[in-house]
Amino acid sequence: MRLFLTLVPLLPILIYAGVVLAQDDQDTMPYIQLSAFNAPLLEGWENQSSDDFAQFHDAEARATIRTALVEIGEPVAAAASDLRRAFGMEFGEPIYQNKVNLADGTWTVLIYEPDGVASASVMARRARSQAVVISFVESDPAARILMLTIAQSGDAREDAGSEIDLALSLLASNKAADLVEMTALSLPSGEWTGVVGDSTAAMGMVFGNDSYLAIGEGETENLPTLADAYNRTVLGFFVTPDNAGYLALALTASFAILALLILSFFWRSRNIQKDLELIESLNQAGG
Amino acid sequence: MPAKTKVLPPRQTVDATPMPALLKLLTILTFVGFCFTLALGLIVAGTDIQQGEIQRIFYIHMPSFFGAFTAFGLTVVGGILYLWRKNEGWDRIAGAGVEVGLAFALINLVTGAIWARPIWNTWWTWDPRLTSAAIMALTYAAYLMLRAGIEDEARKRSFMSVYGIFAFTSVLITLFIIRVVPETIHPVIVGASPQNAQGSFEATSGVVMALIPSLLLWLTLMPVTLIWHRIRIERRLEAVNRLKMQILSE
Numbered sequence: 408m409r410l411f412l413t414l415v416p417l418l419p420i421l422i423y424a425g426v427v428l429a430q431d432d433q434d435t436m437p438y439i440q441l442s443a444f445n446a447p448l449l450e451g452w453e454n455q456s457s458d459d460f461a462q463f464h465d466a467e468a469r470a471t472i473r474t475a476l477v478e479i480g481e482p483v484a485a486a487a488s489d490l491r492r493a494f495g496m497e498f499g500e501p502i503y504q505n506k507v508n509l510a511d512g513t514w515t516v517l518i519y520e521p522d523g524v525a526s527a528s529v530m531a532r533r534a535r536s537q538a539v540v541i542s543f544v545e546s547d548p549a550a551r552i553l554m555l556t557i558a559q560s561g562d563a564r565e566d567a568g569s570e571i572d573l574a575l576s577l578l579a580s581n582k583a584a585d586l587v588e589m590t591a592l593s594l595p596s597g598e599w600t601g602v603v604g605d606s607t608a609a610m611g612m613v614f615g616n617d618s619y620l621a622i623g624e625g626e627t628e629n630l631p632t633l634a635d636a637y638n639r640t641v642l643g644f645f646v647t648p649d650n651a652g653y654l655a656l657a658l659t660a661s662f663a664i665l666a667l668l669i670l671s672f673f674w675r676s677r678n679i680q681k682d683l684e685l686i687e688s689l690n691q692a693g694g
Numbered sequence: 695m696p697a698k699t700k701v702l703p704p705r706q707t708v709d710a711t712p713m714p715a716l717l718k719l720l721t722i723l724t725f726v727g728f729c730f731t732l733a734l735g736l737i738v739a740g741t742d743i744q745q746g747e748i749q750r751i752f753y754i755h756m757p758s759f760f761g762a763f764t765a766f767g768l769t770v771v772g773g774i775l776y777l778w779r780k781n782e783g784w785d786r787i788a789g790a791g792v793e794v795g796l797a798f799a800l801i802n803l804v805t806g807a808i809w810a811r812p813i814w815n816t817w818w819t820w821d822p823r824l825t826s827a828a829i830m831a832l833t834y835a836a837y838l839m840l841r842a843g844i845e846d847e848a849r850k851r852s853f854m855s856v857y858g859i860f861a862f863t864s865v866l867i868t869l870f871i872i873r874v875v876p877e878t879i880h881p882v883i884v885g886a887s888p889q890n891a892q893g894s895f896e897a898t899s900g901v902v903m904a905l906i907p908s909l910l911l912w913l914t915l916m917p918v919t920l921i922w923h924r925i926r927i928e929r930r931l932e933a934v935n936r937l938k939m940q941i942l943s944e
């Protein structure tokens with residue numbers, strides 16, 4: 408009975424805690440949270456993620472976007488290893504490779520074309536002794552889709568025109584001069600501009616001092632959707648920082664200040680009591 | 695010649711009077727509330743995936759400022775009423791308010807600096823909000839030093855009442871400066887954050903629900919309970935000091 412009476416006042420507290428917990432679950436951001444990192448959830452894509460990697464597949468476009476933490480520090484080797492593990496095939500040497508400095512580190516940009524059908528566009532960066540690998544792999548025989556990021560040269564510009572020209576000259580059969588400007592697109596990842604022709608399309612978005620590009624040849628109607636999904640993953644990927652030590656430090660400091668205040672109350676009370684006893688003993692001695 | 699024991703006032707005037715039932719209740723509620731809000735912030739509320747575990751200090755950092763606000767606010771009330779009524783009780787409230795408020799302000803400053811280290815990559819920056827918070831804490835630290843330094847009791851009480859009233863402007867400046875001065879990187883929790891805020895909190899409803907009990911506890915129960923305990927000590931101290939003076943004057 409006594410236990411019951413003790414628990415009754417605790418009931419509202421427990422209910423409130425339950426409500427907070429439930430509310431917190433509802434507030435979960437559209438991210439897939441793995442132990443090592445977080446990546447945006449791609450709506451409309453088949454979620455093939457596990458505890459170790461985030462992976463989304465679009466069956467219609469025959470495209471897969473994958474984010475993984477690989478136990479190899481060197482980005483190029485890590486990318487090759489992850490592609491081999493995920494897709495069960497050798498991607499060989501990259502046909503394109505460069506580096507870009509983003510806010511979270513230096514990323515290596517790689518493009519592989521192992522056969523005439525599949526292509527893999529990869530961004531990889533070192534993360535201590537491991538490497539983060541974000542890959543876009545498509546195997547649609549009717550399309551060739553490539554993704555890459557190029558640092559803007561000179562002053563930052565609002566459009567990716569120069570980088571689109573450069574990417575087309577390096578990776579596509581049609582050059583920018585053969586294509587016409589496409590209507591600007593506002594997608595969740597940003598504002599995209601580009602050029603389009605009969606069988607080639609290239610689009611780009613500027614974020615910071617870098618241009619994020621997508622090049623499509625063949626059937627390119629899926630290019631905006633794929634470019635948006637891949638670049639949302641690239642820009643939205645992040646690692647939750649491990650700073651529990653700072654929390655422990657802050658809590659210790661807070662408790663120490665409160666404890667000092669409360670202990671000073673006890674200490675002063677005790678001193679008052681001692682003073683009082685001394686006065687009384689002096690008074691009695693005097694009497 | 696009468697015995698000296700006769701000059702002493704009755705023992706109960708300086709002895710620790712039993713703790714009032716209301717103060718006992720407040721103390722228990724404060725302790726239970728503190729444990730509960732701590733559990734809400736540290737265990738029940740989810741981890742901020744962008745900031746990591748350090749975000750949980752927000753459940754102490756922000757409420758501790760509002761606790762200081764209440765305590766320093768009581769100093770203003772005590773100061774005004776002392777100047778009006780000349781009742782020592784109001785001055786005790788004012789003095790106790792500063793002591794408790796300063797402890798809360800220090801918690802606010804220290805937790806903020808520790809949060810800033812992993813989020814802003816620095817322990818301290820001369821941001822308007824941080825600077826004004828530091829000035830506020832120093833203003834009230836100076837209050838305690840001045841209070842201890844003035845010997846004439848009546849003069850001390852009047853002077854400190856005026857000081858306590860004017861010192862509250864530093865609290866108001868700290869509270870509103872991020873809405874007036876746009877060059878701040880300090881996040882704003884209620885309302886739109888400044889464009890250049892760094893490490894901003896997107897206060898989801900889960901965060902708000904975990905925050906509200908903590909805010910209410912620090913805003914009401916914690917300052918009131920601690921100030922009441924401090925007042926009881928001050929009252930006893932004054933009585934003992936009066937006793938000492940009485941014996942010395944005999």
